[in-house]
Amino acid sequence: MDKLVLPKEFKDKYQKLLAKKADSFFTALEAEPKKAFRLNPLKADYQEVSYDLSKPVDGVEDAYYGEISGRDIEWVSGYVYSQDPSAMYPAEALGVEPGQKVLDLCAAPGGKSTALLSALKNEGLLVANEISASRAKNxxxxxxxxxxxxxxVTNEDTSHLAQKFPRFFDAILVDAPCSGEGMFRKNHDAVTYWSQEYVLECSNRQKEILNEAVKMLKPGGSLLYSTCTYAPEEDEEICAYLVNELGFKLVKTKVSVASQGIPAWGENLDGIEYARRFWPEDEIGEGQFLAKFILSEINNEEVVTNSKQKSKKRVKKANKRLEVFTKAEKELVQELLADFNLPNNFDFSKAVKSKDHVYIPAVEDVSQIKVLNNGLELGVLKKGRFEPSQQLAQYLGQVRQEKVVELQNQAEFEKYLHGETVRTEEKLKGFVLISYQDKIFSFGKVTGQVVKNFYPKGLRV
Incomplete structure (x- = not known):
């Protein structure tokens, strides 16, 4: 990697802010970035992976230092997620409980969302939103x-989402778009778009996002604010804005690692020491800031009232979008499901059909917002037959299965990822789950001894 060259304006700023500590800060920015990954506790026997689990990330459940590959079966099957170790702490600090309604407002690429889903343990709801269409797909x-x-999973503007979900969530995570100073060591390109003007632009955008986020939080609900920057204008100063302008109170989190928030940078707020700054010299990961708040006041009542008045109309429109799910169609789906072991939380009675797609919705009324995925897609009805979805295969990976074709070696695994057929000696027929190293990652269909490939074209290598 090329040597990191910091902008003079950046160095001058932090020399002034940090004084004697500035030299150790700049030196730490030249060190090698740390890499880590999390295991997925939703998957069957999730700790049976080929990676070294001897270096845990302090204070984060199922997290370890080390590097993984996006071509490995552990990644393809959803057993692991590669994530900067510092970036693991915001979801941990939010302290989500099973059964809660949670919003990850700026969610792509999904590291914090997957951590929140782990914490929910198949109970409650996560709305994962991303305003960028390309990032939302990822x-x-x-x-x-x-x-x-x-x-x-939604692809929405924050203000539209706020109209849809007034006072709805128990907890909200806002990992806000920022100037990215914390990524300088990991991604030298981040330096090229940095300027003090950009820092102030980001600060204004963060306030706009939080103005809408507060409308979606229940009174007494929790908000976790985080960035991947060191800038006080985007960190402690935003904390002051949340407390002084939006009726929040800073509270302690279960995250005790890293450094405290700096009072002088945040108007000497009560509780600013509860915030956490991840400096590179803390040797945890890349730059990160987090602070947790409780909403102590009711704000924006007019917006909330107006949104509630619209909700009945939305329900009627949403119902029109659903198609009649006939008894014969339901039997087709249930016939396929009967071949597999279903997780305890599975409830087919809630299944609906829209444009021949059969799914169990996480939210019943999704009118007037852009939805990429709602709950669990079971598959698609096609002229008297039912074809299961890739999402169903990954979901069924939560429990051990019997109707499985186990790929025998790395070459077969790579062939399947490429979209090729494989052969099997198993006495099976129809749709089967495909597994490698006992980790389910897709569907296939057996005819004779040939397994037709159902790994989605968009994911093929």
Whole structure:
């Protein structure tokens, strides 16, 4: 990697802010970045992976230092997620409980969303939103791989989402778009678009996002604010904005690693020491800031009232979008499902059909918002037959299965990822789950001894 060259304006700023500590900060920015991954506790026997689990990330459940590959079966089957170790702490700090309604407002590529889904343990709801359409597609793929069925993936503007979900969530995570100073060591290109003007632009955008986020949080609900920058304008100063302008109170989190928030940079707020700054010299990971808040006041009542008045109309429109799901069609789906072991939380009675897609919705009324995935897609009805979805295969990976074709070696695994057929000696027929190293990652269909490939074209290598 090329040597990191910091902008003079950046160095001058932090020399002034950090004084004697500035030299150790700049030196730490030249060190090698750390890499880590999390295991997926939703998957069957999830700790049976080929990676070294001897170096845990302090204070983060199922997280370890080490590097993984996106070509490995552990990644393809959703058993692991590669994530910067510092970036693991915001989801941990939010302290989500099973059964809660949670929003990940700026969710792509999905690291924090998958961690929140792990914490929810198949109970409650996660809405994972991303305003960028291209990044939202990547978010959907990563969440699908994780194998949870209780997530709504949206591609929405924050203000539209706020109209849809007034005072709805128990907890919200806002990992806000920022100037990216914390990524300088890991991604030298991040330096090229940095300027003090950009820092201030990001600060204004963060306030706009939070102005809408507060409308979606229940009174007494939790908000976790985080960035991957060191800038006080985007960190402690935003904390002051949340407390002084939006009715929040800073609270302690279960994250005790890293450094405290700096009072002088945040108007000496009560509780600013509860915030956490991940400096490179802390030797945890890349740059990160986090702070947790409780909403102590009711704000924006007019917006909330107006949104509730619209909700009845939305329900009627949503119902029109659903098609009649006939008894014969339901039997087709149930016939396929009967071949597999289903997780305890599976409830077919809630299944619906739209444009021949059969799914179990995480949210019933999704009118007037852009939805990429709602809950658990079971598959597609096609002229008297039912074809299961890739998401269903990953979801079924939560429990051990019997109707499985186990690929015998790395070459077969790579052939399947490429979209090729494989052969089997198993006495099976019809749709089967495909596994490698006892990790389910797709569907196939057996005819004779040939397994037709159902790994999605968009995921093929």
């Amino acid at each position: 978010l959907r793929e990563n969440i699908e791989r994780w194998g949870a069925g209780n997530c709504l």
